[in-house]
Amino acid sequence: MNGRPAIAVSELTVVRGGRAVLNGLTLDVEPGHVTGLLGPSGCGKSTLMRAIVGVQIVASGAVTVLGEPAGSASLRRRVGYVTQAPSVYGDLSIEENLRFFASVVGADERRIAELIDTVGLAGLEGRVAGSLSGGQRSRVSLATALLGRPAVLVLDEPTVGLDPVLRAELWRDFHELAAAGTTLLISSHVMEEAAECDEVILMRDGAVLRQTTPDGLRAETGEQDLSRAFLALIEHESA
Amino acid sequence: MSLVVTRAIALRVLWQIRRDPRTIALLLIVPVVLLALLKWVFAGEPSVFLSIGVPLCGLFPFIVMFLITSIAMLRERTTGTLERLMTLPMSRLDLLVGYAIAFGVLATIQATIVCTVGFVALGLDAAHGVWLVGLLAIGNALLGMALGLAASAFARTEFQAVQFMPALIFPQLLLCGIFIERAKMSTALYWLSWALPLTYAYDALARATGPAPLGAWFAVDVLVTAAGTIAALALGAATLKRRTA
Numbered sequence: 322m323n324g325r326p327a328i329a330v331s332e333l334t335v336v337r338g339g340r341a342v343l344n345g346l347t348l349d350v351e352p353g354h355v356t357g358l359l360g361p362s363g364c365g366k367s368t369l370m371r372a373i374v375g376v377q378i379v380a381s382g383a384v385t386v387l388g389e390p391a392g393s394a395s396l397r398r399r400v401g402y403v404t405q406a407p408s409v410y411g412d413l414s415i416e417e418n419l420r421f422f423a424s425v426v427g428a429d430e431r432r433i434a435e436l437i438d439t440v441g442l443a444g445l446e447g448r449v450a451g452s453l454s455g456g457q458r459s460r461v462s463l464a465t466a467l468l469g470r471p472a473v474l475v476l477d478e479p480t481v482g483l484d485p486v487l488r489a490e491l492w493r494d495f496h497e498l499a500a501a502g503t504t505l506l507i508s509s510h511v512m513e514e515a516a517e518c519d520e521v522i523l524m525r526d527g528a529v530l531r532q533t534t535p536d537g538l539r540a541e542t543g544e545q546d547l548s549r550a551f552l553a554l555i556e557h558e559s560a
Numbered sequence: 561m562s563l564v565v566t567r568a569i570a571l572r573v574l575w576q577i578r579r580d581p582r583t584i585a586l587l588l589i590v591p592v593v594l595l596a597l598l599k600w601v602f603a604g605e606p607s608v609f610l611s612i613g614v615p616l617c618g619l620f621p622f623i624v625m626f627l628i629t630s631i632a633m634l635r636e637r638t639t640g641t642l643e644r645l646m647t648l649p650m651s652r653l654d655l656l657v658g659y660a661i662a663f664g665v666l667a668t669i670q671a672t673i674v675c676t677v678g679f680v681a682l683g684l685d686a687a688h689g690v691w692l693v694g695l696l697a698i699g700n701a702l703l704g705m706a707l708g709l710a711a712s713a714f715a716r717t718e719f720q721a722v723q724f725m726p727a728l729i730f731p732q733l734l735l736c737g738i739f740i741e742r743a744k745m746s747t748a749l750y751w752l753s754w755a756l757p758l759t760y761a762y763d764a765l766a767r768a769t770g771p772a773p774l775g776a777w778f779a780v781d782v783l784v785t786a787a788g789t790i791a792a793l794a795l796g797a798a799t800l801k802r803r804t805a
Binding site: 337338374375376377378392394397398400402404406407408409410411412413417421422424425426427449465 | 565572639640643646650802804
């Protein structure tokens with residue numbers, strides 16, 4: 322990596338409802354990589370992502386994205402964020418949703434058509450988002466985040482509920498984006514998806530358990546299956 | 561603030577409502593039907609209809625816009641679209657002004673229809689002209705919208721949001737003077753009514769209806785209503801937090 326990480330989190334503590342969801346968490350995300358954020362539901366992945374895009378109230382610690390404090394006005398054009406629940410307007414069509422977000426981030430018509438194709442929704446442009454399946458809606462949500470060609474993409478469980486073919490296509494797209502210099506942080510609670518990432522950050526109970534590569538994880542635990550590897554790691558840690 | 565983004569938000573809100581023809585029909589037809597019903601109810605005492613019919617033309621948009629805006633903004637908060645907007649290059653002012661423009665357009669259409677039916681078909685009359693009543697109606701709609709935006713921050717669910725209407729709007733209607741002259745209320749209520757924005761909105765409409773010159777009080781009414789709108793918008797802006805727990 323060329324010196325500066327794309328995302329730097331240091332000693333981050335987030336308290337929600339009187340409970341520390343993140344507890345002094347520290348990590349770096351390399352630029353131009355696909356980094357997977359993996360861990361069981363409720364371990365703090367979404368909270369960490371919200372802190373990175375600057376919409377989470379944090380108790381202490383620092384989050385820096387592209388060298389600027391998370392949530393800075395200048396980052397709003399350079400960071401794309403997809404929430405876990407698809408955040409699109411259910412009463413607008415796919416095209417109308419994209420057109421609205423395109424005018425907010427300053428993307429053109431061609432980009433809209435291109436992205437509808439990328440996320441596999443060509444031919445459905447006129448469908449009202451509320452009438453789509455959950456997977457289709459989350460793809461609209463993903464497309465809106467890609468509109469402004471952000472340098473950093475923070476995707477919260479973007480592949481949940483998608484069929485295997487589409488999931489494979491999306492992972493290919495993610496790697497193409499990374500090859501073009503985009504930094505991607507992608508969360509999942511499905512350990513198999515770790516195999517798709519250049520780097521993986523394993524989280525548990527609001528802390529980073531390990532930051533490694535899929536091969537590194539296999540080598541460390543001696544398990545080929547990444548779910549088993551994760552379990553082995555937890556057993557080893559608590560032993 | 562960006563004109564492009566503000567315009568995009570206004571168009572988007574209008575587009576969303578366009579997708580819901582039943583809401584549009586309710587918005588435009590219900591006030592007219594209620595006005596006609598009122599005339600019928602007071603058929604034996606036509607002077608009552610004439611004196612409260614005009615102010616009602618100017619108050620319907622206030623009530624309806626309060627409801628619609630509070631639900632629309634609540635949805636924006638609960639579906640995660642607000643959070644997404646907060647991560648984008650959009651200022652809070654873009655959002656508020658965009659909403660104000662969209663609901664201002666709707667209010668204008670609504671006020672035009674209710675005033676046309678009221679003044680042409682149902683025989684209402686205002687000494688200072690139907691135009692003034694229409695303009696006041698649009699101003700009141702913006703006040704309703706601003707209060708609705710602020711109220712949405714205090715509701716977690718749509719059930720709660722609709723309850724804000726009887727909680728926040730009905731008392732103002734009861735105390736504004738439309739049902740009984742404020743001077744005839746108990747001292748406590750009379751003084752309380754001075755603190756409610758709808759009192760001024762109604763007073764302006766009543767002055768526009770009556771034969772007396774508009775006078776300085778009319779100017780005070782308009783200024784206070786406008787100030788109330790701006791204060792409510794500021795409160796609404798304060799509730800649009802980029803960072804939440």
